[in-house]
Amino acid sequence: MSLREALATQDFTITCEVAPPKGVDMKHVLEEAELLRGRVAGINVTDLQAAAMRVSSLATCAMLKQMGLEPILQMVCRDRNRIALQSDLLSAYALGIRNVLCLTGDHTVLGDHPEAKPVFDLDSVSLLRAAQGLIDGKDLSGNDLEGKPEELFLGAIVTPGADPVEPQIYKLHNKVASGAKFIQTQAVYDVDQFARFMEKVHDIKVPILAGIVLLKSAGMARYMNANVAGVFVPDPLIKEMAAAGAKDKEAKEKGEKANNVVKTSIDITARLIRGLRPYCAGVHLMPLGWGHHVPAVLEAAGV
Amino acid sequence: MIASERKPLEEILGYLDGEKKVFVVACDGCSAGCKVSDPEHIAETVKELGANGKTVTGMARVEMVCNAGLSALMLMQHLAQVNEADSILVFSCGDGIQAVAGAAEKPVHPGTNSIYFGGFQGLWRSEAKCAECGNCMLDYTGGICPYTACSKSLLYGSCGGPKDGKCEVEASVPCGWMRIYDRLAALGKAERLKAMPPLRDFKNMLPVKERRRSSLYALEYVEAEPEASESKAG
Numbered sequence: 277m278s279l280r281e282a283l284a285t286q287d288f289t290i291t292c293e294v295a296p297p298k299g300v301d302m303k304h305v306l307e308e309a310e311l312l313r314g315r316v317a318g319i320n321v322t323d324l325q326a327a328a329m330r331v332s333s334l335a336t337c338a339m340l341k342q343m344g345l346e347p348i349l350q351m352v353c354r355d356r357n358r359i360a361l362q363s364d365l366l367s368a369y370a371l372g373i374r375n376v377l378c379l380t381g382d383h384t385v386l387g388d389h390p391e392a393k394p395v396f397d398l399d400s401v402s403l404l405r406a407a408q409g410l411i412d413g414k415d416l417s418g419n420d421l422e423g424k425p426e427e428l429f430l431g432a433i434v435t436p437g438a439d440p441v442e443p444q445i446y447k448l449h450n451k452v453a454s455g456a457k458f459i460q461t462q463a464v465y466d467v468d469q470f471a472r473f474m475e476k477v478h479d480i481k482v483p484i485l486a487g488i489v490l491l492k493s494a495g496m497a498r499y500m501n502a503n504v505a506g507v508f509v510p511d512p513l514i515k516e517m518a519a520a521g522a523k524d525k526e527a528k529e530k531g532e533k534a535n536n537v538v539k540t541s542i543d544i545t546a547r548l549i550r551g552l553r554p555y556c557a558g559v560h561l562m563p564l565g566w567g568h569h570v571p572a573v574l575e576a577a578g579v
Numbered sequence: 580m581i582a583s584e585r586k587p588l589e590e591i592l593g594y595l596d597g598e599k600k601v602f603v604v605a606c607d608g609c610s611a612g613c614k615v616s617d618p619e620h621i622a623e624t625v626k627e628l629g630a631n632g633k634t635v636t637g638m639a640r641v642e643m644v645c646n647a648g649l650s651a652l653m654l655m656q657h658l659a660q661v662n663e664a665d666s667i668l669v670f671s672c673g674d675g676i677q678a679v680a681g682a683a684e685k686p687v688h689p690g691t692n693s694i695y696f697g698g699f700q701g702l703w704r705s706e707a708k709c710a711e712c713g714n715c716m717l718d719y720t721g722g723i724c725p726y727t728a729c730s731k732s733l734l735y736g737s738c739g740g741p742k743d744g745k746c747e748v749e750a751s752v753p754c755g756w757m758r759i760y761d762r763l764a765a766l767g768k769a770e771r772l773k774a775m776p777p778l779r780d781f782k783n784m785l786p787v788k789e790r791r792r793s794s795l796y797a798l799e800y801v802e803a804e805p806e807a808s809e810s811k812a813g
Contacts (some may be wrong), residue, residue: 338749354731358778380738383730394731401735402778416778433738443760445734446772454775462739506744 279346279375282317283483284415284525290579291348291460291485292570293320296331302339305331308567309340318375318527320460320560323350326345327387333494334364338371348431349373352381357397358406365407369425377431377460378403378451379500395451401450404430408455420525432456434484435506436464445476446504458483460560463500465491465509467551474555483557488548490563491541496520516540546576580609580700581672583691587637588627591668595690598665600634602657604679606644606671615691615780616670621700624670624690636664644675651682661685698727713783719776721762724777728755735775 281290294308307499309319315432319340323333337347349368351361365376375550384394398406406416413424432451448459453459463485464470489507491497494517498507519542527534551557559579594674603625605616614620625635637660639653654661661667666686669676673693680687698708708727716725716734726732730748737756740747744757763769767801 298719329621380731380733382740385748395782396731396733399731399733399735399738400776401775425662427682432600433739436742439743440757440760441774442764442769443737446769450775503741503742505747 277317277346278429279318279348279458280295280362282558286317286558288553288579289483289485290316290561290574291318291335291558292561292563292567293322293350294567295322295491295564296327296333296336297384298330300331302331302336305336306343306542309343309345311568311571313345313413316572317558318346320348320350320377321471321549323352323381324355324387325350325382327354327382327389329387329389330440334368334373336533339369341372346375347373348375348377350377350379352379352405353396353398353400353403353449354381354384354394355392355393358402358416360405361398361403362410365410365428366421366425369428375425375429376407376430376473378407378456394401397516399446401454402433404432404451404454404456411455421522426432429457430455431458431460433462433487434459434477435462436470437446437462437466437508438487438506441473441476448480452480452482453514461485461487463487463504463507463562465507465548466512467548467555469508469557470552485558485560486552486556487560487562489544489550490545490561490566491517492564492566493537494521513544516544518526538566538569541566543570545573546578549573549577580612580702581674582694582696583613583615583622583672584694585615585670585691586689588631589625591688591690592631592633592674592703595628595633595668598633600664601628601663602636602637602664602667602685602690603628603638603690604644604653604667604669604671604675605638605640605651606669606675607640608645608671608675610675621670628668636660641671641675644669644671645678647678648677648681650675650713654679654682673770683690698724711784712779713782714777716776719771719774720759721768721771723755723759723762725755725759728758730755732779734779736772778798782786 285417292312294305296305312319321333321336322331337349340347351469378400380399385391405432407428409416410425411428413421434448437442460480470486478531494514497514500507501509517540520536523536524534561570605621609664610616628635637657637659641649641653644650666688667679667683668690669679670690676689698710700708710726712726725734730746731738739753741754741757744754746752746754763771
């Protein structure tokens with residue numbers, strides 16, 4: 277079943293992301309994707325996330341497609357101009373990829389090649405417009421296409437926790453008007469805040485999947501609070517993670533094995549999924565290296 | 580104004596390696612304003628060159644080194660000192676260094692790095708910067724340039740990066756699109772954020788004659804024929 281079909285027919289849709297390697301050893305990312313077979317409606321592959329050079333989303337998605345999985349190509353505008361971006365959309369389609377999440381992308385200076393030239397010839401909105409143009413049979417210069425990528429299924433993101441949130445909402449409307457047919461949000465940890473956001477975007481008619489980043493430690497939560505725009509982990513959750521961390525440390529000192537942090541992380545994520553469920557069309561999981569815990573999360577959440 | 584900073588001394592000495600005598604040119608314009616080529620800092624630099632075994636055969640100040648005519652005149656007026664030197668060391672912006680290099684017969688070394696200011700600030704310093712994009716978007720953005728105010732030069736709203744209204748690239752820089760949003764909101768025109776103006780045309784950045792504007796001090800360039808649309812003087 278395609279992502280498009282899943283979103284149209286399922287009551288609650290789950291997607292999950294994987295990250296390609298910095299190198300050509302694809303084993304780990306393909307294993308992580310394999311673990312998700314039959315459990316999620318689509319697998320996002322990040323595109324040079326955080327401006328770190330690695331294997332492309334396009335190449336990885338092509339491999340997932342060959343494995344019979346449902347990839348979601350993520351495209352950022354930081355590294356390629358409008359010629360390359362349109363080309364990649366056509367190339368992805370030619371390789372059987374249909375789902376594309378269109379993003380602006382983190383700035384070059386945040387990554388591991390900070391001296392590189394930032395492109396941003398297009399941004400998320402104009403990339404969506406370009407993609408929709410291709411679907412309709414024309415490139416950005418108005419040239420006709422020899423074969424239209426008619427089945428492209430375009431997506432975009434939004435940050436519900438942005439403050440102020442109004443500019444995000446305006447931009448979300450622009451993204452949908454430009455062709456976005458599904459939305460995956462930046463990570464949310466506050467169900468009430470998310471509910472209020474969903475109320476503000478009640479006139480957005482495309483499915484919105486709430487994003488959740490698996491918390492790996494209290495430190496990670498604090499780091500996100502301090503450094504990641506629009507993401508806020510409430511104090512009670514940080515305390516839960518800290519308590520679990522303390523328990524694990526104690527056990528380690530005694531020479532015992534303990535898994536409290538992982539168990540707590542799974543539990544928190546499952547609770548969030550259940551709490552967010554009434555307000556959205558599904559959830560998008562970002563395990564950041566803990567992909568092997570996703571099956572347990574889904575089981576605990578009952579999805 | 581083109582901003583500049585003096586190159587590190589070691590780098591300059593590297594350029595002068597194998598040379599003994601140098602003629603120094605200092606600009607009285609932008610780079611003096613940047614405390615690079617003002618008399619005090621040039622004196623310091625000349626002292627450092629001397630301390631490192633270099634002989635300065637002479638020093639000339641030019642009102643605006645970028646003016647090739649003025650720079651050529653200066654070189655003629657200091658012919659003996661220039662001829663005595665192995666090379667010329669120029670303290671001005673990159674325009675000036677190129678002007679002297681075009682007029683001189685000696686090797687010319689840059690004494691400065693011209694710094695990217697993120698756009699042209701006008702002949703007098705101002706807060707705003709102009710990217711000289713050739714298709715002004717200020718009507719869409721309440722009068723704040725998205726190309727220079729936004730670190731990514733985005734045209735359709737901010738990215739997901741701003742934290743507490745600051746750009747993800749540099750915490751001291753306010754998010755350009757947050758500023759635009761605040762400005763439009765204050766004007767009661769937040770609806771403008773729904774507009775999607777045309778994409779930037781980078782052909783406008785090509786250095787063709789039609790895109791040049793003559794400047795007040797460009798004594799060396801004469802327009803071949805007057806352009807009918809040229810109602811605003813540069």
